[in-house]
Amino acid sequence: MTWLAWATFSIAALLAAARLSDAIRGRGRALFAIFALMAIAILLSIQGPYLALDALLGGRNFANLVIRFTLFGLALLLAQRVAAAFGAHRATKILTGPWGLGAFAACSAALMASFVLAGPGPSQVGFAGQNAWWTAAYGTIGRLYPTFTGIVLLPSLAKAAASSGRASLRIAAGLLGAGYAMLAATNVITVLPPEALAVAQLLNYGTILLVFAGLTLVWASSLIVRLKDERPSSLGRKKSTH
Structure with missing residues (x-):
């Protein structure tokens, strides 16, 4: 399902590009960084890149370690942005x-240790080490920290x-x-099992697309509010010139 990976990457890249001009002006840099990091992580999940x-x-x-640590940083940045958007101060403190x-x-140290113990072999998308048990452990540990951030945010998101x-x-x-x-x-x-690869890809990219949709709505909502706030002030300036 390489087409799904390329489609998800294209969406992430377009969203990052849409935020670039604002980021250059100093507005919404966190959101731009989130979409850019997502685009990088997705691109590196495709065989050629x-x-x-x-x-x-x-x-x-x-390169697999690059992906994992990119996702760790992305998870933290994304969680902080979501917490701020919904006023989840307790989640931010945690x-x-x-x-x-x-x-x-702890997750970073465990990830590095499991990578070494798995015995990394020649380049292969998805990472297959020489030790099957530690390879599986490496894959699981790579998801623990992003999952932790989600668990911290879920109560606030449910309330919102x-x-x-x-x-x-x-x-x-x-x-x-x-x-x-x-x-x-x-x-x-x-x-x-290996034959469930399609299910795994649907879970991975489905997660990303749901987060994309949620973040885009948050951005659109804040943009609408900002435009509404700016409209009365612009009308006031016009009246004062007459």
Whole structure:
């Protein structure tokens, strides 16, 4: 299902491009970084780009580590942006406090250790080490920290989806909550048989697309509010000139 990966990458790249001009002017840089990091991670999950980068890194699947740490950074940045959008101050404190930073450090150390113990072999998209058990452990550990951020956010997203606020934000919260729930479900991927590859890809890219949709709605909602706020002030300036 390479077409799904390319389609998801194209959406991420277009969303990043749409935010580029605002990011250059100093607005919405976090959202631009989120879409850009997503685009990079998705691109490296495709065979051609993955093999090209890994060849530069020595051809021992170090490109897979690049993907994993890109996703770790993306997970933290995304969770902070979502928490800010929905006023989830408690979630922000957890993510950036001792528990959150400890989880990030522990998962990063475990990821590196499992990568070495798996015995990385020649370049291969999806990473297949020489030790099957540690290869599976590496895949699971790579999903633990992003799942942790989702678990921290889910209560706030559920509350926002059930609130009486703006419909766009309630829908966005529902989409993001569904995306994080699907992210948790991706932890079963490492125990799925090889013939279930299509299911694994649907879980992975379905998660990304749900998050894309939620973030886009959050951005659109904030843009509408900003335009409404700017309209009265612009009308006032016009009246003052007459």
